[in-house]
Amino acid sequence: MSTWRDQVPTSGSIELPPDPRALEGLGRNHSLETAVADLVDNSIDAGASRVLIRLVRVEGRLRALYVVDNGHGIPESKIDAAMTVGGQRAYNSKDLGKFGLGLKAASFSQARSLAVVSKAFGSPAVGRRWLLNENRKSFHCDIIPTDFATDEFERKWGIEEIDTGTVIRWDDVTGFPATDDFARVEEFISHTASALRNHLGLVFHRILDAGRISIEIDVEDIEGDVSGPRIPVGALNPFGYTRSGRAGYPxxxxxxxxxxxxxxxxxxxxxxxxxxxxxxxxxxxxxxxxxxxxxxxxxxxxxx
Ligand SMILES: Nc1ncnc2c1ncn2[C@@H]1O[C@H](COP(=O)(O)OP(=O)(O)OP(=O)(O)O)[C@@H](O)[C@H]1O
Ligand SMILES: [Mg+2]
Structure with missing residues (x-):
């Protein structure tokens, strides 16, 4: 028997870049609400005061989910790093971000298409899109033309004075019901809205209570003029009770x-x-x- 060596010896190295299909495996432990929370983290880091989560319904069927904020946006020079898996940036001591992964992992866990459109101060809107595709052979990311990026940014989000900000759009959301049946879609919407309110209200309760951000949820019906009411996400402070369960506590x-x-x-x-x-x-x-x-x-x- 040979003796134990405290360093494993090697005889060279080979380059093994990840298979591009690895994108599909990111964020496997997410639910819709935890994934959206990771997008809201980014909005908070971008200094946003407003976040809107919007479900889009076309001919009765849910087609897309948006998370829109009025933060400082992403300039053209930084959008490629933002779309890169593991593309870290310089973080400051207050940032929630850390790994350069959240946006991609959260999005790919829920949707087959992630589009990011963003407008930073003094520059035109820019956009990129990742499409998950079983035949993906490379890490090519699509460039969204400026005119579409501008239109998307200027849609009616109901956020006043949104000069800068970011629009995250998920298409082909895997959890959406594959039906236009009114009752089933309505039930999904109400279930999703309450899961979002509970989760976001809980994990961001300190930030909501401090008035640093407001988060709302709504549904846009593309062919109707009427959109549903905007549902605010309220802070749910698990320690915000009025009477302690026992004297001497906390x-x-x-x-x-x-x-x-x-x-x-x-x-x-x-x-x-x-x-x-x-x-x-x-x-x-x-x-x-x-x-x-x-x-x-x-x-x-x-x-x-
Ligand atoms: N809503 C947004 N507003 C402005 N910039 C954003 C927004 N969302 C993402 N970004 C940019 O994209 C980058 C990548 O986001 P991503 O969530 O993938 O990673 P991260 O936030 O840096 O780290 P973590 O993996 O911990 O979330 C961010 O660092 C930020 O520069
Ligand atoms: Mg992040």
């Missing part, structure tokens, strides 16, 4: 991990609250556990 605890001081704030919920944040799906029981925030964005909501 209580501070601290722990030492290596040379890091960890501080915890322990809450005991009352079982009887009627507040919306305590009526989330799965019930309060599934929601107990550890809550982690990063830069005021809730990353882990109990359950662990």
């Amino acid at each position: 209580k501070g605890l601290s722990a030492q991990v290596g040379d890091i001081d960890l501080k915890f704030k322990c809450h005991i919920w009352t079982g009887r609250s009627t507040l919306q944040q305590f009526k989330l799906p799965d019930g309060a029981e599934a929601r107990q556990g550890l809550y982690f925030y990063r830069r005021d964005r809730l990353l882990q909501a109990g359950g662990g």
